Amino acid sequence: MRKTQAWNNNWQFIKTDGDFYNIEIDESQFEAVTLPHTWNNIDGQSTVDYYKGKCWYRKNFEKPVVESEGRILIQFEAVAQVAEVYVNGKFVVEHRGGYSTFFADITEYLVEGTNNISVSADNSSKDVYPQNSDFTFYGGIYRPVTLITVSNNHFSFDQDGSDGVFLTPNVNGYVDVAGFVAGQNNGKVICKISDSLGTLAGTGEIDVHHGQFQLNVSVPNPHLWQGVEDPYLYTAIVELSVAGVIVDSLSYRIGFRSYQIDPNKGFILNGIETPLRGVAKHQCREDKGIAVSYADQIEDMELIAEMGANTIRLAHYQHAAMTYDLSDEMGMALWAEIPFTTVFEPSKECRDNATSQMIELVRQNYNHPSIIVWGIGNELSLGGESEALYDELRALNDLTHTLDPTRLTALANASITKLGAPLRSITDVIGYNQYLGWYNGTIEDNAAWMDQIHEEDPNIPVGISEYGADSVMKWHSSEPRKKDYTEEYQALYHEGNVKYITDRPFLWATHVWNMFDFAAAFRDEGGSVGRNNKGMVTFDRKTKKEAFYLYKAYWSKDKFVHICGRRYVKRAEEQIEVKIYSNCDEVTLSVNNGHKMTQKGDKIFIFSGIPLEMGENTLLVTAPGGYADHIVLERLEEPNADYILPVVEVVLSDEVEQWFVNLVPKSAELTFPEGYYSVKDDFDTLLSNPEATEALQTLIFEPIRIDSEATGIENTMKDVATKAGSITFETIWDFLGKRLPSTALYLLNERLTQIKK
Numbered sequence: 001m002r003k004t005q006a007w008n009n010n011w012q013f014i015k016t017d018g019d020f021y022n023i024e025i026d027e028s029q030f031e032a033v034t035l036p037h038t039w040n041n042i043d044g045q046s047t048v049d050y051y052k053g054k055c056w057y058r059k060n061f062e063k064p065v066v067e068s069e070g071r072i073l074i075q076f077e078a079v080a081q082v083a084e085v086y087v088n089g090k091f092v093v094e095h096r097g098g099y100s101t102f103f104a105d106i107t108e109y110l111v112e113g114t115n116n117i118s119v120s121a122d123n124s125s126k127d128v129y130p131q132n133s134d135f136t137f138y139g140g141i142y143r144p145v146t147l148i149t150v151s152n153n154h155f156s157f158d159q160d161g162s163d164g165v166f167l168t169p170n171v172n173g174y175v176d177v178a179g180f181v182a183g184q185n186n187g188k189v190i191c192k193i194s195d196s197l198g199t200l201a202g203t204g205e206i207d208v209h210h211g212q213f214q215l216n217v218s219v220p221n222p223h224l225w226q227g228v229e230d231p232y233l234y235t236a237i238v239e240l241s242v243a244g245v246i247v248d249s250l251s252y253r254i255g256f257r258s259y260q261i262d263p264n265k266g267f268i269l270n271g272i273e274t275p276l277r278g279v280a281k282h283q284c285r286e287d288k289g290i291a292v293s294y295a296d297q298i299e300d301m302e303l304i305a306e307m308g309a310n311t312i313r314l315a316h317y318q319h320a321a322m323t324y325d326l327s328d329e330m331g332m333a334l335w336a337e338i339p340f341t342t343v344f345e346p347s348k349e350c351r352d353n354a355t356s357q358m359i360e361l362v363r364q365n366y367n368h369p370s371i372i373v374w375g376i377g378n379e380l381s382l383g384g385e386s387e388a389l390y391d392e393l394r395a396l397n398d399l400t401h402t403l404d405p406t407r408l409t410a411l412a413n414a415s416i417t418k419l420g421a422p423l424r425s426i427t428d429v430i431g432y433n434q435y436l437g438w439y440n441g442t443i444e445d446n447a448a449w450m451d452q453i454h455e456e457d458p459n460i461p462v463g464i465s466e467y468g469a470d471s472v473m474k475w476h477s478s479e480p481r482k483k484d485y486t487e488e489y490q491a492l493y494h495e496g497n498v499k500y501i502t503d504r505p506f507l508w509a510t511h512v513w514n515m516f517d518f519a520a521a522f523r524d525e526g527g528s529v530g531r532n533n534k535g536m537v538t539f540d541r542k543t544k545k546e547a548f549y550l551y552k553a554y555w556s557k558d559k560f561v562h563i564c565g566r567r568y569v570k571r572a573e574e575q576i577e578v579k580i581y582s583n584c585d586e587v588t589l590s591v592n593n594g595h596k597m598t599q600k601g602d603k604i605f606i607f608s609g610i611p612l613e614m615g616e617n618t619l620l621v622t623a624p625g626g627y628a629d630h631i632v633l634e635r636l637e638e639p640n641a642d643y644i645l646p647v648v649e650v651v652l653s654d655e656v657e658q659w660f661v662n663l664v665p666k667s668a669e670l671t672f673p674e675g676y677y678s679v680k681d682d683f684d685t686l687l688s689n690p691e692a693t694e695a696l697q698t699l700i701f702e703p704i705r706i707d708s709e710a711t712g713i714e715n716t717m718k719d720v721a722t723k724a725g726s727i728t729f730e731t732i733w734d735f736l737g738k739r740l741p742s743t744a745l746y747l748l749n750e751r752l753t754q755i756k757k
């Protein structure tokens with residue numbers, strides 16, 4: 001019978017490359033570690049130059065006991081990004097792709113007594129996706145490792161990291177069970193399906209032929225899996241029996257559900273229109289990086305459920321098995337995807353890698369009812385559009401349909417993807433990553449844009465695969481503005497968007513970017529280094545930002561009241577506006593236990609002109625049913641300057657100073673005359689004109705190159721710019737800019753507006 005044992009203790013680690021698979025190594029240079037482990041937990045969240053390279057893990061172990069002819073395997077749930085496994089100095093297997101499971105069958109490499117396993121992990125590889133993106137590419141054995149022993153006859157381990165059994169429940173009352181078996185005598189497969197009370201609901205068996213089997217188990221009138229409303233699961237036990245003896249057994253939680261995604265009605269689950277409203281998430285958290293514990297992952301899911309979400313986009317890679325399991329149990333509808341993001345590399349190695357990662361994603365996670373769409377890519381137009389990219393996406397889309405005819409495919413597009421572009425119609429459904437009101441445009445622009453994407457492609461289901469705005473918990477303002485990084489602006493941004501989204505059920509799914517702040521090593525903005533701060537909850541999971549409660553008010557059925565402002569304590573205003581988020585119909589506010597003010601309303605309650613006394617003020621909000629929340633504010637004479645993000649002075653080298661010395665812009669105002677180029681043009685357009693190219697070269701790329709230290713981004717601007725085809729200069733400037741003085745922007749616009757189109 002199959003036995004599994006957690007294999008996460010007593011590993012040794014060295015943060016450098018060498019012949020470390022050699023058994024004669026001096027182990028004194030290694031440090032003892034427990035898995036999961038990453039070497040980037042600190043540098044990956046704080047500096048552009050986090051360690052990327054090949055590092056080694058080793059472990060000595062006694063040969064496990066196994067039945068004669070049995071196999072001994074090690075299951076790695078993920079090793080980032082490329083792994084090589086050696087046993088007793090001999091190469092066993094290589095795996096390319098940092099977020100998916102693989103097995104190493106080490107049986108033939110073992111000796112009696114003590115053995116050694118050495119595993120390299122390399123996060124610097126050029127031929128593996130992700131190639132380039134807005135998150136840290138952690139290295140390490142950062143998900144659990146399991147030792148597995150099986151008898152000679154067992155479910156196959158040669159099925160792309162899956163465990164070789166694929167279950168397809170059908171709402172018409174049966175489960176299709178198919179799979180692969182290895183060993184000398186293939187035997188018989190028995191499947192028993194029981195309901196949530198453990199009562200047998202269906203059973204079936206079939207002989208294995210040439211290592212394969214397929215059977216149909218009848219489960220009449222199945223209780224459906226209805227997302228967060230009723231995530232009902234059955235348990236399927238699939239056994240392999242040889243000569244009447246059970247030799248291998250696997251167990252799954254399965255769910256019966258059917259769905260459609262309609263361009264007008266959105267997502268329909270078991271015939272019920274169910275707009276998917278939720279968040280996207282990465283796996284990492286503060287100081288642990290991507291090497292998080294089971295408890296951490298449970299906490300993440302609990303926070304998402306508390307906010308009332310019913311969907312998660314698991315960005316931008318394959319997530320831990322446990323995340324899919326918890327989603328099944330909690331009823332979350334998932335968008336699961338591969339790390340084919342931002343940049344497409346047309347090399348054969350990269351194409352093969354995207355293909356193998358897609359195969360692994362689908363086959364390893366096929367049995368989860370929570371997975372609704374397979375995401376084949378993210379924002380790939382940023383790296384430039386080409387026929388080769390379209391071909392690659394079409395191939396991935398077809399492959400995914402072949403691997404799984406029961407689910408739909410999805411692609412997340414940059415919002416600027418042009419009308420009629422093939423990227424809008426390759427997959428079954430589309431999502432857009434839209435940041436109007438943050439990188440560009442206004443919050444209000446989102447409403448018209450949402451209608452526009454629907455009108456432009458009325459026959460394609462459209463959703464919003466990302467939208468968000470950053471907030472860093474130390475910045476606050478009573479007059480929040482775009483890009484001020486205050487908690488208050490982020491809340492306003494989401495107030496607009498959640499309303500526009502709620503009013504548009506045709507949006508099949510919407511995902512806030514992001515549920516949690518996450519590590520993005522190359523970022524340095526908002527007074528925070530190495531971090532993307534668009535989370536609803538901080539990187540350490542300790543603080544729920546104001547916007548968290550806004551969504552809770554919209555989405556959760558658990559009644560609550562939340563008074564905003566608990567981190568914006570020191571106030572100089574005589575009177576303030578007090579904001580309350582609640583899903584109760586009425587709330588009552590009192591200040592310093594004085595006069596009580598009651599307001600009826602819907603989710604957002606604003607009390608204006610609330611006077612503050614000098615010193616401490618306690619604000620209490622209550623709602624019928626016993627709900628209450630309070631904050632304590634302190635009124636001071638002067639506004640607290642510590643709440644305002646200081647303007648960062650970029651210190652330029654003399655050489656670059658000289659560059660701009662004689663180039664003084666005529667005015668600090670941007671104009672956009674009709675028929676001329678400007679910073680509002682996209683890079684394709686600008687770079688197709690030699691004069692505009694020259695202006696970009698002299699005013700932006702060259703100074704950035706020389707001052708790479710001061711600007712801190714080396715050639716990133718140029719890289720992004722030249723690959724960013726359809727993004728406007730203004731957008732990239734907003735995103736990566738501010739590293740050169742704004743003079744550069746005005747000068748460039750002045751030059752461009754003199755060049756006729």
Ligand code: GCB
Binds near residue numbers: 135316379466532534
């Ligand atoms: C995107 C990317 C995501 C980034 C996000 C942002 O469109 O898909 O990886 O983190 O924008 O915050 O800019």
